[in-house]
Amino acid sequence: QNYRPLPPGLLRSDVDGPGPAEIVLDSEEQAQVRAAFARLDPDERELLELRVVGGLSSAEVAAALGKQPGTVRMAQMRALGRLRTFLEEASRVG
16 A cells, blocks of 8 residues: 555666667657758747747747747747658658
8 A cells, every 4th residue: 555656767668779770760850850950031030049949938039139928939830830841851852
């Protein structure tokens, strides 16, 4: 009756790391994302870095860039759409 949760890392899925195939796929995917990201305009990269990487809200990004939050949200949607297009192009080629 003394229930104690299992310690983290005890379950097999927690212990097993990615296999060689997963590591190769991850590095290929990362390279594709980096290449697609580099194709964005500098303003788009900055906005996505602040929103996605930095985790800032659209209001925080707007304040940092001197724009309106709605403008930031629209620019983010456009930038993500272009990023998606670049990634789709890369997957067709690669």
